Amino acid sequence: MEIPDTLLGTVGNAELxxxxxxxxxxxxxxxxREMSMTSSSTLSALFTDxxxxxxxxxARxxxxxxxxxxxxxxxxxxxLVVRRADPADGRASLVKLTESGAELVRARRREYTEIAEGYVRMLADDDRRALADAVPAIRALESLMRGERS
Incomplete structure (x- = not known):
């Protein structure tokens, strides 16, 4: 169900x-910068899914x-990855993250989190509270963008 822009107050869907x-x-x-965006995103997809x-x-x-x-x-x-036989289809293979690949993803996420946290700490208390209140909506949006139903 789409909320009309008029109900969102001064910020519409497009501005959001x-x-x-x-x-x-x-x-x-x-x-x-040591890795391409596609490489990083591929490792992250394997880590998550x-x-x-x-x-x-x-395709992803x-x-x-x-x-x-x-x-x-x-x-x-x-x-960072290995290929293994697909148990569901012996003719195909699956790409699997190695422990080194998983540690790289965890380290990069920690690094991103620390950077973002530094900026969040610079915000006024009211802005931080507003962001905290928005976390459920941000998670729902992320789920939708990943193709999941919320």
Whole structure:
């Protein structure tokens, strides 16, 4: 059910979406540069959702299967992922995060969290409270963007 912009007060749906996009863009400027965005996002997907086929990873990242295959080879070479036989289909393989890959994802998330926390601490108390009140809505939006139903 969509809430009409008039019920949102002074901020409409488009402005909310634009603000979220601007925040995400600003956060991405703080990301470590030693890895491509697609590599980082692929590792994060494997960390969150578990082993996947190359075709599923490619679709999720919005790249071609050959591009994802090349990326997986690179991540394998770096010891961040391994391929294992798919128990559901012996002809296919699953890409699985290694412990090194999982630790890299955890470390990057800690780093992002520390950066964001520093900025949150600079906000006025009322703004921090407003953000805290918005956490359930932000989590619901994230779930929707991941394709989950809330």
């Amino acid at each position: 979406a634009d603000t979220i996009f601007a925040l995400l863009s600003a956060m991405l400027r703080h990301r470590p 578990g082993p996947m086929r190359v075709t599923a990873l490619a 990242q919005g790249v071609t299967q050959p591009t994802m295959t090349t990326l997986v080879h690179s991540l394998e070479r770096d010891g």
